[in-house]
């Protein structure tokens with residue numbers, strides 16, 4: 001039982017060598033999993049010339065460099081995405097909390113992301129936020 005639990009945790013963390021507990025879709029990357037969510041739910045405001053008013057572009061592959069280890073434009077005490085550390089990632093707090101520490105919950109219109117999308121982004125950060 002204990003080893004099964006260890007394997008479950010290991011497979012959630014993407015560690016090889018254990019039988020897969022979460023199916024073949026083990027890796028989560030920016031380009032294949034996260035960017036498509038940004039493009040469908042965030043691009044309306046977060047694109048060049050978009051209406052977010054703060055100029056954060058989440059619409060393209062190069063947006064990766066704008067969020068990884070980058071300070072919040074609104075409050076530079078916060079980092080947008082801190083690899084391996086979702087609670088230290090303002091972007092994650094803003095999609096998962098009704099009262100994030102800076103500004104509104106995102107997306108600002110159209111309702112929250114689905115549980116699945118939020119979990120996927122959390123897992124991506126826990127895995128070190130790989131680009132591809």
Ligand code: HEC
Nearest residue numbers: 041042045052056072073074091102103104106107108109
């Ligand atoms: C309807 C427009 C709109 C949509 C859609 C939207 N945002 Fe925003 N976003 C804003 C505005 C306006 C701000 C600045 C005010 C605030 O933080 O509440 C902002 C701020 C942010 C910030 C903080 C940036 C910083 O440097 O301080 C992040 C991170 C963010 N949004 C992520 C997202 C994500 C991820 C999505 C999609 C899941 C999303 N937003 C969808 C309008 C939007």
